[in-house]
Amino acid sequence: MRRVGLPGNVCCAVIKLGKGFDVEQLRRRIAGSPVMDWLARAQIFRPLPMIFPPLWRASGKPQAILFEHNTKNGTPDIAGVLPPEVAQRELHASRGPGLAFDVMRHADGTSHLFLSWNHTHLDARGLDFLLNHLNGEPSAKNVPSVENFINPKQLGWDLAGWWPNVKQARGSLKWLHESGKEPLFSLLPVGRRPAQCRNNHRVIYFTAEETGRIDARCQQFNCGFRRSHFYLAASLRGLHSVAVQRGNQDGAYLIPVPHDTRKRGAKGPIFSNHLSILFYRIEPKFAGRIGDILGELSRQMTDQIRDRFPESCMAALDMFKPLPLGYYVHHLGKPTRGKIATFSFSDSGETCAGMKELWGGPIQEVTHLVPSWRPPGLTIIFLRFNNRLSALISSVDDCLKPAEVDGMEQDMRRALLEETG
Amino acid sequence: MTPEQDPKIIAAKLCEFARTNFVAEGVQFDENSPLSQAGIDSFALVELVLFCERVLGVRVPDSHLTGTNLASMSSLADCIAELARNGQPPA
Numbered sequence: 001m002r003r004v005g006l007p008g009n010v011c012c013a014v015i016k017l018g019k020g021f022d023v024e025q026l027r028r029r030i031a032g033s034p035v036m037d038w039l040a041r042a043q044i045f046r047p048l049p050m051i052f053p054p055l056w057r058a059s060g061k062p063q064a065i066l067f068e069h070n071t072k073n074g075t076p077d078i079a080g081v082l083p084p085e086v087a088q089r090e091l092h093a094s095r096g097p098g099l100a101f102d103v104m105r106h107a108d109g110t111s112h113l114f115l116s117w118n119h120t121h122l123d124a125r126g127l128d129f130l131l132n133h134l135n136g137e138p139s140a141k142n143v144p145s146v147e148n149f150i151n152p153k154q155l156g157w158d159l160a161g162w163w164p165n166v167k168q169a170r171g172s173l174k175w176l177h178e179s180g181k182e183p184l185f186s187l188l189p190v191g192r193r194p195a196q197c198r199n200n201h202r203v204i205y206f207t208a209e210e211t212g213r214i215d216a217r218c219q220q221f222n223c224g225f226r227r228s229h230f231y232l233a234a235s236l237r238g239l240h241s242v243a244v245q246r247g248n249q250d251g252a253y254l255i256p257v258p259h260d261t262r263k264r265g266a267k268g269p270i271f272s273n274h275l276s277i278l279f280y281r282i283e284p285k286f287a288g289r290i291g292d293i294l295g296e297l298s299r300q301m302t303d304q305i306r307d308r309f310p311e312s313c314m315a316a317l318d319m320f321k322p323l324p325l326g327y328y329v330h331h332l333g334k335p336t337r338g339k340i341a342t343f344s345f346s347d348s349g350e351t352c353a354g355m356k357e358l359w360g361g362p363i364q365e366v367t368h369l370v371p372s373w374r375p376p377g378l379t380i381i382f383l384r385f386n387n388r389l390s391a392l393i394s395s396v397d398d399c400l401k402p403a404e405v406d407g408m409e410q411d412m413r414r415a416l417l418e419e420t421g
Numbered sequence: 422m423t424p425e426q427d428p429k430i431i432a433a434k435l436c437e438f439a440r441t442n443f444v445a446e447g448v449q450f451d452e453n454s455p456l457s458q459a460g461i462d463s464f465a466l467v468e469l470v471l472f473c474e475r476v477l478g479v480r481v482p483d484s485h486l487t488g489t490n491l492a493s494m495s496s497l498a499d500c501i502a503e504l505a506r507n508g509q510p511p512a
Contacts, residue, residue, distance in 0.1 A: 219488060222483065222484075222486065222487065224457075224487075224491065225456070225457075225461055225463055225465075225466045225486075226463035227463075228462070228463060229463055259464050263443055263444060263445035264443050264444050264448070264459055264461065265444060265448035265450075265459070265460055266448075278464075301463065301464075301467055302467050302470070302471070305464070305467045305468060305471060306471055
């Protein structure tokens with residue numbers, strides 16, 4: 001389990017590979033890839049702390065990013081629990097490297113590949129592009145262009161472009177002030193934060209048959225193109241049941257949902273985060289029924305896109321990036337007094353799309369383990385691999401008890417597979 | 422604004438909007454491309470619906486955003502043209 005906090009902002013893709021995986025192939029591809037060379041050396045730095053914006057640079061010498069381990073007994077069940085070698089690896093954005101491959105080879109010939117990355121370096125879609133690049137033929141055609149390494153805005157200071165961001169950001173900040181009105185539901189216990197908090201992970205796997213049923217239910221709810229709304233509605237149902245059990249069902253739910261701003265079908269950019277955010281505020285009177293939640297999500301999403309909220313939100317993020325981190329955290333949390341999110345939610349979509357094997361090993365399972373921040377103390381991520389859906393419930397140990405996670409899992413399953421209306 | 426009623430013109434405008442705003446350069450995309458395979462998600466769908474309101478002058482109600490109407494830009498254009506002909510109030 002990773003500890004909670006900024007250095008712990010490390011995600012991990014756990015990929016289970018069958019017999020035939022050749023680690024030497026992976027080593028050669030890493031060594032021959034200009035993208036990997038850059039990523040292994042990339043660091044974020046502040047020339048003068050608190051005054052100038054952070055910038056990216058590539059350090060002189062690339063650092064080790066591929067590590068091998070062996071287990072003696074069969075294939076351990078790793079779902080949701082990282083081995084200590086992986087969990088204790090710190091990947092600092094400022095010191096680099098920002099990502100690492102841990103290969104765990106098992107006695108039965110199968111392997112687990114743990115791809116850990118600092119969220120400052122990549123988002124989940126960027127990781128998918130990187131895997132596609134490394135798994136492809138080492139030809140000139142398969143080398144992403146320089147623009148795919150880094151967002152040009154982060155290469156140098158663009159102080160002239162900062163002021164227009166301030167003006168465009170006003171809309172989203174105003175929205176946050178208005179939507180952050182109490183009462184808001186929070187998982188955070190009253191009192192001081194414990195000295196050390198830990199993340200717990202629960203992975204809910206759905207079979208291909210169950211995934212087919214969930215897809216059919218999306219169609220029933222007229223969510224064919226809005227599957228992520230259906231997943232979000234089911235997650236909120238699960239959390240609402242926790243709120244009801246705690247006797248605290250008067251607070252509204254504030255949910256930021258990241259939106260990938262890359263064009264559909266694009267092969268990059270790989271590096272950095274390319275996300276905007278939509279914010280939903282769901283009142284508790286709507287949170288009890290899937291149909292009601294979907295109606296609210298649809299209405300609020302349309303209103304926000306009509307008001308150009310995502311563009312304003314991106315401008316706000318660009319505006320805050322050059323500021324000292326403490327100020328950023330303070331100001332972003334201020335409109336909602338730290339309750340900027342009741343929980344974090346993301347739908348990563350299809351992971352490893354079109355890939356059957358990685359470096360000779362057939363892909364058997366893919367899981368994303370992401371950190372949860374405190375606040376809010378809960379992150380829910382959905383992903384699909386090979387026509388099978390899975391959901392990760394990542395929680396901070398003092399915010400959600402194991403029995404409450406059990407209840408959420410049952411409620412989410414019921415909402416996704418059975419509940420009508 | 423007089424709503425556009427010719428499905429071919431509507432489909433061409435929808436494709437142009439999609440190519441400009443959310444389909445990557447070099448991706449094969451025309452009025453018959455299946456929208457489900459073009460990576461159209463909820464966000465892109467809402468952008469399309471708002472484009473219909475703003476530029477084509479037709480409001481597409483949620484009830485018309487069915488799998489059949491959203492099969493391709495061509496089928497969506499047919500739906501919009503029908504809404505325009507039936508006197509759908511301008512957006």
